[in-house]
Structure formats: C-alpha cells, structure tokens
Amino acid sequence: MSSDARGDVIVVGGGVVGLTTAVVLAERGLGVRVWTREPAERTTSAVAGALWWPYRIEPQQAARRWALRSLDVYERLAASPEVTGVRLVEGVMGETDADAAAWAAGRLHGLRAATPEEYAGPVGLWARLPLVDMAAHLPYLRDRLRAAGGLVEERAVSALAEVDAPVVVNCTGLGARELVPDASVRPVRGQLVVVENPGIRTWVVSQDAGGAMAYVFPHPGRLVLGGTSEEDSWSRTPDPSQAEAIVRRCAALRPEIAGARVLEHRVGLRPVRDAVRLERATLPDGRVLVHNYGHGGAGVTVAWGCAEEAAGLTASS
Template structure:
C-alpha cells in the first residue's frame, strides 16, 4: 500500500470503522461505503473485551491480545468511551477460567461468599469496558481527522464499489449475500439499557451455548443488561418477552436493577461462521480483503484484525 492509495472499506460496524482508521492513519486514501453508519449490530454491543466463542484459537488469541493493548491505551482518554472496569465472571458449574481471563490485571478466584446464590465458581479481573455509542463516535471522528470519507449507500455486490486498488469487505452479516458466503449465519442479540441505580462493577455469567445470557455492564449513568444469543435468528425487532427475561435474570443478581427505568432496547445480529475470515483475494488489478465473521467478538478482535488487513494491503 502506497501513500494516497485509494482503499474502499465496505461496512461501518466496529470492524469496518476500525479498519478504516488503521488504513487512513497509515496514509491510504480511505473511503467507507455503508448502508448504516455506524452499524446497528456494533451499536447494540455490551461491550466487554473477551474472546467469545470464535475460532481459530491461535489467530483469535493474537488478534484479541493486540486489541486489548489498544483498549488499555484508549482507556486513559475520557472521550473514547473506553474504561478499565473491575467485576466478576461466574459459572454455575465448577469450571476452570479461560486462559485469556487469567492473564488480565487483578485476576483472582472468588471466594464462595463473593458469588451470588447458585454459582459455584467465579473470578474477578479488570478489563476494558466499552460504551459503544460513544466509542463509535470517537472512531468516526478519528477517521475524519485522518482524511477518511464516508458514503451511505447499499451495495448489491462488491463490483458496485467503483474504482479502487483495494476493497476491504467488513460487511458483517451482509457478507452472506454480498460475497456470497453460505457459511455465515446470524446470532440475534438483544440488550436492555436502564438507568444506573449505583452499580460500578460488571457481572457476567459463563452461560456456554445457552441462548439466554446474563450480564450487566455499567457505563456511568446507564447500565447495559444482557442478553440473548439466538442462533440462526436475524430479526431485529424488539422481543418484549426476551427483554423481560433479561431484566429478571439481571435483577436476581443485582436487586437494585428491578427498579431501574428502561431507556432503550438494542438489537443486533452477530455475524457468525465456523472461523473468522481475514484473508486477501487478489484478482486483476483489485485486491479484495475480507474481514468478517467475528460473531460476538467483533469489538474484542477489531484492532488485531484491522492491523492484519493493513499487512495484506502492504504486500
């Protein structure tokens, strides 16, 4: 990639905007094309750093570690929407913590008295917590400062992009039709945002493959409550029954949440496939670099994947 080279990034979720920032700050002339700016699924994220049911493990470990380094740096600036938060991840079965958790600052197993009723294991650590509306605004501002431009347009195919030496496909679930990629499927996620009754620490349950998640992430005056993970479901309409279940599960852990006022519902479709796809296809004159399929770990992998895209563009 040479200075001023025209690169078009398709998609404006966290993967697309982060990739655009990395490329623009490396000197490329970056133009983003997206139907939604920012992407609705990224806006709906919780979001706490942590690899979440994604493969391949060796690459995911590499990408997520790099993103962790960047988020830890961003947490020093108040306008980014990123902060380092302490809390508990717990399980109702006595399982060993994942390796990514044991390497986090402040990691320590919980005493039984520190766990809610019904939980048999848990651990406390400090991790980046990201307020997504604020964070995505920060990224868009950083892209603008680096000279990147944005166009709201729905594409029928990547061939509709127009002149570009490099096209970066960050279309998330849209890649299922745009590529097309039949291995991509949606996993519907829903969060409920409420007023914060005074919570400062996060809580997350390791629910495995269950469609019913349990987590709450405080962001100043608000708390994001989660959640759901309905495999194969991409409908973004609000599900009142699911919302009631989320509120009930979270209030069982933090009873103060039962009186919190509901502010909004955030729904997205996590773009999931057997493995995250970050790879380049080289054709006649144009390089297409794919960066999608991050499932529920889009934020966690965003900086690591974006830097790998940059390495492909430099070849």
C-alpha cells in the same frame, strides 16, 4: 500502491471492524474511504454491550492473539474515557476459572478467583477488563479516521466488484452472506435491555445450567442488561417476554436492578461464522480484495488485532 493517492482503499462496512480497519490504514498514510449502508449508530456494533472478552468467535488461537493486541490499544484508550468511550472496569466472569483464562493471565492485572460475596455461582473470575461505550467509541473512531484524512460515505453496495478502488476491504459482517456471497455467515440474535443505573459499578457475566445468559454492564448513565443467543434468528424486533426474562435473570445477580426504569430495548444480530474470514483474495479484474468478517460476538474484542492484520494483507505482494 501510492501513499499519496487519495483513493487507495475502500473499506466496505461501517461497524467497529470496518471503522477500526479504516483508521489503521489511514494512519499508515493511505487514502481511505468507508462505504457503509447505514451510519455506525445503526449497525450491530452500536448495540454491543462491548466487554472485552472473546465470545462466539473461531478459531480460538487466532482470536486470542487478535484480542490481546486489541487489549494493548484499549488500555491506552482508557486513559481518555470521555473521548474514546473505553474504560477499565472490574467485574466477575461467572462459570469461568483460572484455567479458562490462562491465555490472558499474564496480561490482565488483578485476575483472581471471585469471592462468594462477589459471585454466588459455583465459580467465577474477578477481572479488570475494557468496557466500551459504543455510543462514544463509534464517533471517536469516525473522528479519528477523518483526522487521518479518511472519509465515511453512506453508500449501499450490491457487489464487491463495483467498488472503485485499487484495494477493497470487506468488513460487512452479516452482509457478507449476500455480498460475497457466503452462506456460512449466519445471525445469532442478541436482545438487550437498557435501564437506569441504580448505582452499580461492576460488571457481571453469568450463565445458568440451562445455558441462559445474564450480563450486567455499567455504562455512563445506564446499565446494559442481557441477553440472548438465538441461532439463525433474523428478527430485530424486541420480544417483551425475552426482555422480562433478561431483567429477571439480571436482578437475580444484582437485586437492585429489579426496580430500575427501562430506558430502551435493543436487538443485534451477531455475524457468526465457523472461522473468521481474514484473508487476501482478488476481484475478477485482478484488484486486491481483503476479507475481514465473521467475528461473531467478539467484534469489539478483536477489532484492532484484525485491523492490523487486514492492513498488512492490503500491502503484501
């Protein structure tokens, strides 16, 4: 594959996984275009609360490897948060102890048990993790891709075989269900509530005995509150009763949230699969096809690790 050809690779899918994969490829000197059905601001990635931590992703060992590689990148990007949207923020991972985080303990600074004052649940882990403002990060990735000579084109794809490039990388997330087709990719619906920030600076993630989630993520000028995890639900319409329950659960963790003004309601569909599909295949005419989809609720967490592995697969013989 010629590194000076300007049509080497087309990445299908313009969410965080697709854009990150395109950046890695373009910065290796390849001619890269991203074909996306809708702009990044309307993808599932744009809805993400985007705390770095593997969630709803398998296989676990590979996901942790991809996450740690991505952590290396996010820690560097956090040096310029106003540009990249990445900040290192402290908070509590509820219902998590040191054993559950042992896989990352050597890489996370200040990891320790949360005090009762920091978290009222039975057990919690205090950590300093990347928290990514997707409203800034997705444009950053797009700008970085363009700086490396890549292009983003809004273009719907009905079949991977119709994509005209020597190498096609499939980063379509939930869209892979119809496009591949792969019926094993299914939605897990997540609803969020965005409110004004009454001064909260730390994040918290919690889960009650019934499995209901609550999380509070402070982003510039706002708080993102969650959430839900509804299997096989395709509805993108916010449910008012769920929104009320989300605010109630989050206010139980941070009482000052109770009076915060609601700015926005969001819904995203996580592309969950029994295992991430990250592998090389071939199109009917023999061209290279690389799949990189099925990241569940961890697309941001593993984006760079998966992108680098996908890029390696495009070049293998």
